[in-house]
Every structure is written in structure tokens, then in C-alpha cells.
Amino acid sequence: xxxxxxxxxxxxxxxxxxxxxxxxxxxxxxxxxxxxxxxxxxxxxxxxxxxxxxxxxxxxxxxxxxxxxxxxxxxxxxxxxxxxxxxxxxxxxxxxxxxxxxxxxxxxxxxxxxxxxxxxxxxxxxxxxxxxxxxxxxxxxxxxxxxxxxxxxxxxxxxxxxxxxxxxxxxxxxxxxxxxxxxxxxxxxxxxxxxxxxxxxxxxxxxxxxxxxxxxxxxxxxxxxxxxxxxxxxxxxxxxxxxxxxxxxxxxxxxxxxxxxxxxxxxxxxxxxxxxxxxxxxxxxxxxxx
Amino acid sequence: xxxxxxxxxxxxxxxxxxxxxxxxxxxxxxxxxxxxxxxxxxxxxxxxxxxxxxxxxxxxxxxxxxxxxxxxxxxxxxxxxxxxxxxxxxxxxxxxxxxxxxxxxxxxxxxxxxxxxxxxxxxxxxxxxxxxxxxxxxxxxxxxxxxxxxxxxxxxxxxxxxxxxxxxxxxxxxxxxxxxxxxxxxxxxxxxxxxxxxxxxxxxxxxxxxxxxxxxxxxxxxxxxxxxxxxxxxxxxxxxxxxxxxxxxxxxxxxxxxxxxxxxxxxxxxxxxxxxxxxxxxxxxxxxxx
Numbered sequence: 365x366x367x368x369x370x371x372x373x374x375x376x377x378x379x380x381x382x383x384x385x386x387x388x389x390x391x392x393x394x395x396x397x398x399x400x401x402x403x404x405x406x407x408x409x410x411x412x413x414x415x416x417x418x419x420x421x422x423x424x425x426x427x428x429x430x431x432x433x434x435x436x437x438x439x440x441x442x443x444x445x446x447x448x449x450x451x452x453x454x455x456x457x458x459x460x461x462x463x464x465x466x467x468x469x470x471x472x473x474x475x476x477x478x479x480x481x482x483x484x485x486x487x488x489x490x491x492x493x494x495x496x497x498x499x500x501x502x503x504x505x506x507x508x509x510x511x512x513x514x515x516x517x518x519x520x521x522x523x524x525x526x527x528x529x530x531x532x533x534x535x536x537x538x539x540x541x542x543x544x545x546x547x548x549x550x551x552x553x554x555x556x557x558x559x560x561x562x563x564x565x566x567x568x569x570x571x572x573x574x575x576x577x578x579x580x581x582x583x584x585x586x587x588x589x590x591x592x593x594x595x596x597x598x599x600x601x602x603x604x605x606x607x608x609x610x611x612x613x614x615x616x617x618x619x620x621x622x623x624x625x626x627x628x629x630x631x632x633x634x635x636x637x638x639x640x641x642x643x644x645x646x647x648x649x650x651x652x653x654x
Numbered sequence: 655x656x657x658x659x660x661x662x663x664x665x666x667x668x669x670x671x672x673x674x675x676x677x678x679x680x681x682x683x684x685x686x687x688x689x690x691x692x693x694x695x696x697x698x699x700x701x702x703x704x705x706x707x708x709x710x711x712x713x714x715x716x717x718x719x720x721x722x723x724x725x726x727x728x729x730x731x732x733x734x735x736x737x738x739x740x741x742x743x744x745x746x747x748x749x750x751x752x753x754x755x756x757x758x759x760x761x762x763x764x765x766x767x768x769x770x771x772x773x774x775x776x777x778x779x780x781x782x783x784x785x786x787x788x789x790x791x792x793x794x795x796x797x798x799x800x801x802x803x804x805x806x807x808x809x810x811x812x813x814x815x816x817x818x819x820x821x822x823x824x825x826x827x828x829x830x831x832x833x834x835x836x837x838x839x840x841x842x843x844x845x846x847x848x849x850x851x852x853x854x855x856x857x858x859x860x861x862x863x864x865x866x867x868x869x870x871x872x873x874x875x876x877x878x879x880x881x882x883x884x885x886x887x888x889x890x891x892x893x894x895x896x897x898x899x900x901x902x903x904x905x906x907x908x909x910x911x912x913x914x915x916x917x918x919x920x921x922x923x924x925x926x927x928x929x930x931x932x933x934x935x936x937x938x939x940x941x942x943x944x
Contacts, residue, residue, distance in 0.1 A: 373679055378790050378860070379716040379844060380683040380780065385675030389663055392759055393670040394725040394777060400766035426669040435684040437775045439729070469682050475773070476690035481766055485727045487684060487777040490670065500668050554669060570668070 369466040372433060381468035383433050386491035389498055390432070393423040393488050399481035404525030409448060411530040412484065413455035419557070420488035421463045422534040422601045426555035428499045428543045429490030430536070431465030438472045439483040456486070463534065493543040497550070499605070504552035504571035508606035510626035513538050513615070516560055517588030519599040528585075529599040538603060538615045538622075546609045553605035560595040561649030563604055564626075565634035574631035575606075577646060579638050581625040595636065596649040659756040662723060671758035673723050676781035679788060680722070683713040683778050689771035694815030699738060701820040702774065703745035709847070710778035711753045712824040712891045716845035718789045718833045719780030720826070721755030728762045729773040746776070753824065783833040787840070789895070794842035794861035798896035800916035803828050803905070806850055807878030809889040818875075819889040828893060828905045828912075836899045843895035850885040851939030853894055854916075855924035864921035865896075867936060869928050871915040885926065886939040 374382035397416040399405060416436070424431055436456050440449060449472060460467040465488060475483075492498050513535055519528040535555070542550050552571055554563050560582065568575040577595070584594040606628050614621050635643045664672035687706040689695060706726070714721055726746050730739060739762060750757040755778060765773075782788050803825055809818040825845070832840050842857050850872065858865040867885070874884040896918050904911050924936045 374788065374790065378792070379713040380681040380719065382717070382782070382788050383680045383682060385677075385680045387675075390673045390675045391670040392673060392723070392725055392779075394727055394759055394775075395761050396727050396729060396763045398729055398763055398765055401763065423669040427672070429670065433682070435682055435777055437684055437686050439686060439688055439773050469684055471685050471775075473686045473688055473691060475688055476771055477769070479767070480770055483729050483765070483773055485684075485761075485775050487725055489682075489779075492672070498664070498672050500664065502668070 389492040391429040391490040395419045416484040417459040420486040422555045424490035425539040428493045435469040435487045499553040501570035504606040508628035514602040515583040517594035517597045532601045549609040556600040559598040561646040565647035568634040575634045577626035579636045679782040681719040681780040685709045706774040707749040710776040712845045714780035715829040718783045725777045726760040789843040791860035794896040798918035804892040805873040807884035807887045822891045839899040846890040849888040851936035855937035858924040865924045867916035869926045
């Protein structure tokens with residue numbers, strides 16, 4: 365641990381971990397993954413661990429932050445095999461380090477019944493972009509363009525429980541490139557976990573602006589029926605952001621597409637504009653986990 | 655928030671919170687509280703929230719740290735009333751601030767069944783004592799005396815679920831006084847969550863020393879049958895520490911008793927010495943939560 369992550373002064377095993385604090389602002393987030401809510405029974409534990417870690421790392425990316433360290437908990441159904449508990453810990457550590465985020469502490473506990481749902485939490489701590497710019501949801505300004513990375517929809521296959529929600533790549537490199545290149549001109553950002561409709565509405569509300577999405581511009585994953593499905597499905601973990609800069613169509617070296625999908629105006633609310641000019645409220649579209 | 659805790663740059667509500675990092679080393683811990691494991695059904699939500707916060711704060715105290723900020727999760731049984739969820743959040747925030755630890759983020763999610771156990775986690779972040787001394791479990795040295803604060807045993811009434819485990823006071827002030835007064839002569843420390851027997855054995859093992867406890871010296875709570883019960887019961891959340899300094903019998907201004915209960919020697923293991931000289935292995939005594 366010491367060699368790879370010199371800021372970790374004391375790793376797991378004591379009452380607390382000890383970590384050298386970052387120079388810049390610290391970003392903090394915690395998220396949960398619950399069986400039969402965020403993944404189906406029988407999902408490989410490695411993918412469950414991956415999702416738990418990736419969700420919190422994605423929140424760091426959405427602020428333009430870089431991972432620093434993390435802590436995790438597992439609440440295990442009664443009778444959960446020790447070998448499975450060990451494998452889960454190994455997988456959580458592996459995935460955290462995959463995103464350069466040393467796992468410095470955690471807690472495993474047993475739940476009272478075998479039917480209790482396996483429940484993981486990951487607390488992730490990041491450090492702000494070296495410029496000091498922390499991209500919140502509240503910075504969108506009238507005149508901004510609205511952009512989204514990647515393509516949307518169909519992340520969680522309801523029939524099988526499989527899909528990108530288990531294998532998505534948190535957009536750390538994309539966010540870092542945006543801030544390296546455009547700095548404070550990246551005004552507002554969020555990672556799409558509850559669907560474009562709801563999450564765009566969150567930026568509009570936090571920023572006190574009106575967001576208008578061009579329905580035809582929404583990038584849909586192959587197999588997604590239409591823009592409504594793409595905007596209503598959740599668990600995309602793509603970045604939605606606003607900027608007054610002219611952002612290119614893909615992130616250099618990574619190749620992730622970036623699509624301009626709308627505009628920010630004065631006023632309030634969040635709507636989709638259809639081809640004929642019809643406006644549809646977007647805040648009502650959205651994803652209820654399981 | 656900003657006025658009371660100026661290091662909190664951005665509180666709950668965005669993808670992450672933003673916090674100014676402390677000047678010294680950061681201490682990090684996470685712990686869980688699970689219904690029917692750490693508290694019985696019907697326990698007042700205010701006390702459940704209190705316990706969840708206090709357990710993690712107690713881990714900070716055990717390193718000599720001061721609370722800086724915290725995050726929490728709640729995994730709620732299906733059908734959990736919104737008013738109860740709101741009350742839980744208010745209580746978690748209240749208790750965290752009671753110990754000067756602003757709650758900067760969190761996540762609430764629903765569990766799949768009404769029978770799923772209410773499960774809370776609290777991640778607490780602290781800052782090391784101003785001297786820079788971080789008291790681990792690994793610092794005990796032959797020649798040290800072993801001390802414990804308060805009295806032990808009977809914290810969790812199995813029949814009713816009530817007891818000190820719901821109302822204990824994390825030993826922040828006691829730990830701060832110890833480090834203010836005796837500095838690096840406080841060699842090792844742990845908070846007693848799994849019982850004196852197991853936790854003393856943890857210090858012995860981490861430090862590579864032998865700990866001998868004088869059974870007659872163990873301070874028992876009224877109603878606790880004998881030293882075995884006191885050493886085997888868990889959830890005391892008292893501080894167990896070793897030092898080569900002569901520590902007074904109570905903490906000034908707070909009045910918490912401090913009792914010398916044993917010695918550290920060369921060798922390995924952790925034993926209790928009875929009046930007649932018999933030695934009993936202590937590592938096997940201990941507390942299984944529920």
C-alpha cells in the first residue's frame with residue numbers, strides 16, 4: 365500500500381485509517397448497492413463489487429475530482445460463505461485500486477436473516493481538480509450549451525439483470541480532460557444515474573435556469589426504442605454538463621463521444637423539444653431503481 | 655452550516671460534498687448498525703441514529719482524533735414511512751453535530767422487503783491530535799501499564815435491547831486530555847466494542863507484546879456478575895490504552911474514572927491473572943453482536 369499510495373499513512377486494521385490530506389478541497393460521497401434493488405440475485409460478486417465502487421467514483425468524476433481513498437461496508441445475509449466474503453473484499457479493493465483509489469477501511473457485518481439483501485456501501489474521497497474548480501450542479505448559466513458523453517438508455521436489462529450498469533467506466537478521464545482544457549468554462553456537471561430527464565432537471569433547479577433538450581439530439585444506445593426511453597432510463601453514469609465553450613465531439617486519446625443536446629436559457633424548468641416544436645416536461649421522466 | 659463549520663465548503667445535495675482538508679493527518683472510519691444485530695426492533699429511531707453516529711465517533715476517539723465531518727447511509731425496509739426517514743436524517747445530523755462533526759453527505763435507499771433490517775452506516779473523518787500523534791493498536795511496549803476508562807459490562811440488555819450501548823458517550827474528551835497531557839507516552843489505544851478480552855488481545859497482537867490483566871482490577875458496572883462477564887461483554891465503548899506514564903485515577907473536569915488494570919510484558923498473548931495466580935487466556939472471551 366505504502367509504495368503505490370504514499371498518502372496512505374495507515375491502512376485497514378486499526379480503529380481508523382490515517383491518510384495525508386490532499387492539498388486542495390476534498391470531495392466526499394457515499395452510495396449504496398442493494399441486492400434486488402441495484403443488482404439481481406446471482407450476479408457475480410466481482411461485478412457487484414465493481415458497481416459499488418464505480419458508482420461512488422462516478423460521483424467524484426461528476427465534480428471534476430480525482431480519487432484519493434475510499435472506505436466500504438458490506439452487510440451480508442446470514443449464512444453468507446466466508447469464502448464469498450473474502451472474495452467480495454478482494455474485489456472491492458481491486459476495483460478501487462483500478463481507479464487509483466486505495467481502500468483504506470471498511471466493515472463487514474452479518475444481517476439477521478439469510479433472506480436479507482446483500483448491501484454494500486462505498487464512501488469515496490477525492491481531491492479537487494488542480495485548478496481548484498469544483499463543478500457543482502448549480503453553475504449552469506443562460507447561453508450555455510448542454511452536452512452529454514457517450515450514449516444513453518438500456519443500461520439495466522430488466523429481464524436478466526445484466527447490462528452496462530455492471531460494467532460502465534466512470535468518466536474520470538473525460539472529466540479531467542474537460543477541466544484541463546476548458547477550466548471554469550465547464551459550468552455545471554452531474555453523472556446520469558436517475559435518467560437524463562431527472563438529472564437534467566436537477567441541474568436546472570440547482571442553477572435556477574431553464575434547460576431545453578433537443579429530443580432528436582439525444583444519443584441512444586443501439587436497441588433503445590426512442591429518445592423517451594433513453595431519457596427515462598437510468599444508470600448510464602455518463603456526464604451531463606453545461607458550458608459556454610464549444611466542446612469537440614469526442615474526448616482526445618479516450619475517444620468518448622461528446623454530443624451537444626440542448627441549451628440553457630433564462631427561466632425555470634427542463635423540457636425536451638420535439639421535431640415539430642412540441643415541448644415535453646422532462647423532470648417527470650426518470651428511473652426508479654428496480 | 656457555513657457559519658458553524660467553516661471547513662464545509664459544500665454540504666449535502668450535489669454529487670459530492672466539498673470540504674477543506676485538515677492541516678494534520680486525516681483519520682477515517684466506517685461502521686454499521688443493523689436491526690436485530692446492533693439494536694432490537696422498536697428501538698427509538700433517535701437512539702438508533704445516536705448509536706450509529708457514536709460508534710464511528712468512538713473510533714476517532716480511539717486514535718486521539720477530533721471529528722471533522724461525516725457521511726451516512728440508510729438502507730430502509732420497504733414501506734418505511736417517509737416521516738420516519740425524515741426523522742432519521744434529522745437525528746443523524748443532530749447527533750453528528752452534537753459531537754462537532756457536520757454531516758456533509760449521505761444516501762437513503764429502499765430495501766426490497768418490509769422484513770429487511772434497517773441498516774445504517776456512518777463514515778466519520780477526523781483530524782489527528784495537534785501534536786501529530788496518532789495512537790494505533792500497535793504501539794504498546796513492555797513495561798507499559800494497561801488502563802481503562804469507566805466501567806465495563808452489561809451495556810446491552812439482551813432481554814429488552816436497552817442499555818448503555820444506545821446512550822454511551824464517545825470518549826473524545828478523555829482521549830484529548832490523555833494526548834494533551836501525556837503526548838506520545840500514550841502508546842496504544844482501542845475503544846472497547848467487542849469486549850475487553852478480545853480488544854486487549856488485539857493490542858497485544860498488533861504490538862507484538864504480552865498483556866496481563868489483573869482480574870480483580872477490572873472495573874465492573876453495578877449488576878455485572880463478575881470479571882468474566884465484564885471482560886466478555888461488548889459495546890462498552892470505553893478506552894483501553896497502554897502508557898509508560900503514571901495516569902491519574904480520573905480525567906480532570908470530566909471526572910471519568912481511569913483504572914490501571916494490567917501490565918505489558920515481553921512475549922505474546924493476552925491473559926487474566928486471578929487472585930491465586932491462575933492465568934486465563936483472554937482472547938477467547940468476547941462479544942458476538944446479537
